Amino acid sequence: MTGNSQSTPPVGSKDTPPRIARNYIDGRFLDAGTPFPNLSPVDGRLVGQVLAADASMVDAAVSAARAAVDGDWGKMAPSERFRLLRAVADGIEQRFDDFVAAEMADTGKSLVQARTIDIPRGAANFRAFAELAQARAGECFHTHTADGQRALNYTVHRPLGVVAVISPWNLPLLLLTWKVAPALASGNAVIAKPSEETPSTATLLAEVIDRVGLPPGAFNLLHGGGPGATGEFLCTHPGIAGVSFTGESRTGSAIMKSAAPTVKKLCFELGGKNAALVFADSDLDAAAAGIARSAFTNGGQVCMCTERVYVERPVFEAFVEHVATHARALRLGWPAESDTDMGPMISAAHRDKVLGAYAQARADGAVFVCGGSAPHFGDSRDAGAWVEPTVITGLPQQAQALREEIFGPICHIAPFDTEDEAVALANDSDFGLAGVVWTSNLSRAHRVAERIQAGMVWVNCWYLRDLRTPFGGVKLSGFGREGGMHSLDFYAEPSTICIKL
Ligand code: NAD
Numbered sequence: 001m002t003g004n005s006q007s008t009p010p011v012g013s014k015d016t017p018p019r020i021a022r023n024y025i026d027g028r029f030l031d032a033g034t035p036f037p038n039l040s041p042v043d044g045r046l047v048g049q050v051l052a053a054d055a056s057m058v059d060a061a062v063s064a065a066r067a068a069v070d071g072d073w074g075k076m077a078p079s080e081r082f083r084l085l086r087a088v089a090d091g092i093e094q095r096f097d098d099f100v101a102a103e104m105a106d107t108g109k110s111l112v113q114a115r116t117i118d119i120p121r122g123a124a125n126f127r128a129f130a131e132l133a134q135a136r137a138g139e140c141f142h143t144h145t146a147d148g149q150r151a152l153n154y155t156v157h158r159p160l161g162v163v164a165v166i167s168p169w170n171l172p173l174l175l176l177t178w179k180v181a182p183a184l185a186s187g188n189a190v191i192a193k194p195s196e197e198t199p200s201t202a203t204l205l206a207e208v209i210d211r212v213g214l215p216p217g218a219f220n221l222l223h224g225g226g227p228g229a230t231g232e233f234l235c236t237h238p239g240i241a242g243v244s245f246t247g248e249s250r251t252g253s254a255i256m257k258s259a260a261p262t263v264k265k266l267c268f269e270l271g272g273k274n275a276a277l278v279f280a281d282s283d284l285d286a287a288a289a290g291i292a293r294s295a296f297t298n299g300g301q302v303c304m305c306t307e308r309v310y311v312e313r314p315v316f317e318a319f320v321e322h323v324a325t326h327a328r329a330l331r332l333g334w335p336a337e338s339d340t341d342m343g344p345m346i347s348a349a350h351r352d353k354v355l356g357a358y359a360q361a362r363a364d365g366a367v368f369v370c371g372g373s374a375p376h377f378g379d380s381r382d383a384g385a386w387v388e389p390t391v392i393t394g395l396p397q398q399a400q401a402l403r404e405e406i407f408g409p410i411c412h413i414a415p416f417d418t419e420d421e422a423v424a425l426a427n428d429s430d431f432g433l434a435g436v437v438w439t440s441n442l443s444r445a446h447r448v449a450e451r452i453q454a455g456m457v458w459v460n461c462w463y464l465r466d467l468r469t470p471f472g473g474v475k476l477s478g479f480g481r482e483g484g485m486h487s488l489d490f491y492a493e494p495s496t497i498c499i500k501l
């Protein structure tokens with residue numbers, strides 16, 4: 001998996017010059033676009049320049065994508081399409097080290113995480129959706145009407161046409177390919193817009209796709225910002241049939257408005273304010289380690305991260321200390337060091353937002369059990385976007401830190417007395433993405449999991465994934481589901497064909 005068989009230098013590594021993230025339209029990398037810098041959140045150094053696509057480049061990408069759907073890509077035998085997608089997975093693996101270096105350079109995430117989660121999933125997404133789309137069956141009915149007519153009714157699945165996929169910065173390749181792979185597998189032409197914070201692995205993906213030889217226009221990559229920029233241009237464009245978006249709930253609301261005049265099909269994976277319930281009968285060592293993992297992985301910058309923890313009162317105090325012990329042990333280090341546990345926030349702006357939430361929690365009366373500020377390193381990382389893993393207690397349920405997504409390495413822990421109270425506290429949120437239950441009582445596990453108003457509930461684990469299962473949220477956490485056939489259902493519409501017999 002780690003062989004770096006091609007010669008391209010890793011993006012933005014210390015010993016290579018900064019690279020330019022170019023747009024990819026109609027099978028060509030373009031030098032056009034307005035440059036903006038990509039800065040490392042580790043120490044503020046320049047990773048590279050990014051070329052933002054303007055409205056005319058969005059038009060060009062939509063025209064190229066349309067031509068691909070109407071031409072070679074649309075007419076290609078599905079088996080050939082699936083072969084190409086598997087070749088993209090192979091191509092990611094052949095350049096595994098380049099992808100890992102690029103993801104670390106943009107985000108500062110640890111080598112271990114990039115190697116074990118982000119990049120393997122980039123390849124796995126292409127394989128999974130090639131297989132699922134290949135296995136997809138239509139419906140078929142022999143129809144006998146009351147007045148004696150007979151017919152054969154069957155369904156075919158048609159791609160939407162040109163789709164835009166817009167992704168965030170926290171799991172850049174994983175979340176972009178989670179959309180690109182099923183969209184292509186379903187026969188759409190895709191215009192991908194990664195976050196402006198994380199252009200590098202998307203650019204490498206375009207290089208892989210180019211080398212694999214998808215027909216020009218089947219996959220296009222546009223860099224740039226959101227409001228009043230590339231993202232909004234895509235969401236208002238009449239040539240785009242659907243938008244799959246992952247990001248903040250507020251952004252989802254803005255995209256809904258942009259897409260409304262042209263009635264685009266939408267799928268939204270939005271923010272979370274996820275709760276974990278820890279019952280006294282659980283394996284408390286496993287639960288504390290699991291809560292720490294679910295709160296601090298990727299610096300708490302994962303949509304399913306647990307920011308609210310409710311613990312059964314008899315074990316509350318010991319449990320708080322147990323989680324804090326895990327938090328204190330986390331090593332904030334250089335991304336490439338193998339013992340680094342946690343990297344920085346994605347940007348100085350996001351660090352300030354997270355520290356602002358810490359300050360608000362303090363003002364609202366939170367007790368800081370550990371963390372609560374920016375670390376001091378005494379080296380160039382002091383110019384980066386770091387915050388300490390933080391455990392707090394003592395806030396009322398209405399405090400801002402328990403209502404709004406922080407998206408940083410923090411969890412608040414509060415006690416509960418009864419199962420009903422625990423469920424009510426978990427559900428007392430405008431969000432409904434994920435939940436976690438820790439218990440060794442099997443009946444309780446089923447009973448409580450079913451009552452949590454969230455798209456995904458993990459019991460005695462967290463972020464254990466099967467790519468065939470539905471993934472998504474309720475309330476402010478979005479609508480529509482990705483994963484398995486649910487993704488394919490979004491990217492293709494069934495059409496019924498009725499043959500009179
Ligand atoms: P964001 O909403 O700021 O940006 C996401 C993407 O949308 C970026 O590519 C951005 O350029 C684009 N964008 C922004 N405004 C736009 C507009 N008006 N029109 C079109 N595009 C626009 O989110 P972020 O800060 O990159 O990511 C963090 C957020 O994403 C958190 O809220 C997190 O919970 C959420 N998230 C959710 C999931 C999930 O599966 N539910 C997964 C990852 C992240």
Ligand code: 6OD
Binds near residue numbers: 171175303465471
């Ligand atoms: O693992 C996935 O498929 C997925 N969609 C993860 C989302 C993570 C959010 O930050």
